[in-house]
Amino acid sequence: xxxxxxxxxxxxxxxxxxxxxxxxxxxxxxxxxxxxxxxxxxxxxxxxxxxxxxxxxxxxxxxxxxxxxxxxxxxxxxxxxxxxxxxxxxxxxxxxxxxxxxxxxxxxxxxxxxxxxxxxxxxxxxxxxxxxxxxxxxxxxxxxxxxxxxxxxxxxxxxxxxxxxxxxxxxxxxxxxxxxxxxxxxxxxxxxxxxxxxxxxxxxxxxxxxxxxxxxxxxxxxxxxxxxxxxxxxxxxxxxxxxxxxxxxx
Numbered sequence: 001x002x003x004x005x006x007x008x009x010x011x012x013x014x015x016x017x018x019x020x021x022x023x024x025x026x027x028x029x030x031x032x033x034x035x036x037x038x039x040x041x042x043x044x045x046x047x048x049x050x051x052x053x054x055x056x057x058x059x060x061x062x063x064x065x066x067x068x069x070x071x072x073x074x075x076x077x078x079x080x081x082x083x084x085x086x087x088x089x090x091x092x093x094x095x096x097x098x099x100x101x102x103x104x105x106x107x108x109x110x111x112x113x114x115x116x117x118x119x120x121x122x123x124x125x126x127x128x129x130x131x132x133x134x135x136x137x138x139x140x141x142x143x144x145x146x147x148x149x150x151x152x153x154x155x156x157x158x159x160x161x162x163x164x165x166x167x168x169x170x171x172x173x174x175x176x177x178x179x180x181x182x183x184x185x186x187x188x189x190x191x192x193x194x195x196x197x198x199x200x201x202x203x204x205x206x207x208x209x210x211x212x213x214x215x216x217x218x219x220x221x222x223x224x225x226x227x228x229x230x231x232x233x234x235x236x237x238x239x240x241x242x243x244x245x246x247x248x249x250x
Contacts (some may be wrong), residue, residue: 001090001091001092001113002088002089002090003042003043003044003089003090003091003092003093003111003115003184004042004044004045004047004084004087004092004093004097004115005037005040005041005043005045005046005092005093005107006046006048006049006083006084006092006093006095007030007033007034007047007048007049007096007097008045008049008050008076008077008080008094008096008097009030009048009049009050009052009055009094009097010015010051010052010076010079010097011050011051011052011054011055012050012051015232015233016183016231016232016233016234018054018096019098019099019231020052020055020058020097021051021054021055021058021195022099022231022237023243024231024237024240024241025048025239025250026110026243027062027240028058029097029100029231030048030058030059030097030105031058031059031062032056032100032101033065033095033096033097033098033099033100034046034048034059034062034064035062036100036101036102036103036104037102037104037107037122039104040104040105040107040108040111040240041104041108042107042108042111042112042195043093043107043111044089044191045065045089045095046064047065047066047067047083048064048065048066048067048097049066049067049069049076049079049080049082049083049124050066050067050068050069051068051069051070051071051073051079052078054102056068064071064124065134065183067083067145069077069082069083070082076094076096076097077090077096077183077190077193077208078194079193079209080092080152080190081092081126081190081191081193081194082188084187085191089187089192090187091111091112091114091115091184091185091187092184092185092187092190093107093110093182093183093184094182094183094184094185095107095182096181096230098230098232099148099182099228099230099231100227100229100231100240101229101240101243101244101249102182102228103224103226103228103249105127105224105226106125106180106182106208106224106226107182109125109222109223109224109238110123110124110125110182110184111184111221111228112222113220113221113222113228114184114186114220115183115185117220120186120190120216120218120220121185121186121189121217121218121230122181122183122185122186122193122212122217122221123171123184123220123221123222124151124179124181124182124183124187124209124220124221125177125179125180125221125222125223125224126143126145126177126178126179126221126222126223126224127169127177127180127184127223127224127225127226127227128176128223128225129142129172129176129177129178130137130171132167132168132170132171132178133168134178135158135167135170135171135176136158136167138156139156140156140178140179140183141154141155141156141178141179141207142154142155142156142157142159142176142177142178142179143159143177143178143179143221144159144177145177145221147174147176149211149220149222150218150219150221151212151213151218151219151220151221152213153210154179154205154209154210154213155205155207156205156206156207157197158170160174162174166237168179172176177221179235180224180226181228181230183209183235189217190193193211196211196215198211199211199215200214200215200228201213201214202214202215210213227244236243
């Protein structure tokens with residue numbers, strides 16, 4: 001199966017304009033994401049999908065591939081689908097452009113999760129939560145999973161609600177999962193997804209993947225241990241560089 005990784009990279013971030021080109025340990029962030037994605041064994045090609053010529057030029061400067069997309073596209077998924085439409089491939093992995101420490105092994109787990117079942121149209125990753133504090137964090141997303149490892153629901157709320165148990169002990173009585181924001185799609189389903197209207201649950205939680213569930217489709221879940229660090233604001237760069245030193249990447 002031919003799997004291509006696409007990295008959406010938008011210039012105009014409200015909290016961190018120009019974020020893809022922010023310097024992290026001497027390299028632009030998009031280069032870290034691109035090079036680590038390229039290490040995944042399951043990926044035949046890596047392409048940056050962007051709306052900014054400066055990002056295209058930077059990617060070209062380190063030998064990568066980038067494609068310009070219309071600036072008016074509403075989401076990273078739409079940007080990825082725009083590029084995917086012209087690709088000769090079976091599956092697409094959408095790698096977030098603000099995760100410079102993306103684990104290549106996690107990408108391989110995701111590809112295997114998608115391709116292991118002929119009927120699987122979309123897949124994502126989760127990590128088991130062991131710290132009770134994480135269960136209450138609205139900036140991260142919990143995933144409830146059925147016995148077939150399909151996602152039942154994604155939420156910023158503390159789900160499931162463990163009745164009659166103190167919240168600090170929830171993780172000791174039930175498996176809670178943190179969503180890792182990376183997706184794999186069969187190409188045809190990705191194009192279909194972008195034609196679906198925005199759903200009510202998606203609007204309420206501000207979680208695009210809920211559009212899939214609300215339209216009656218399944219999302220298969222793969223399991224990893226890695227906890228990525230997303231760069232949302234300039235202060236996150238220091239956290240990333242600290243983790244890089246801990247992992248002996250620098």
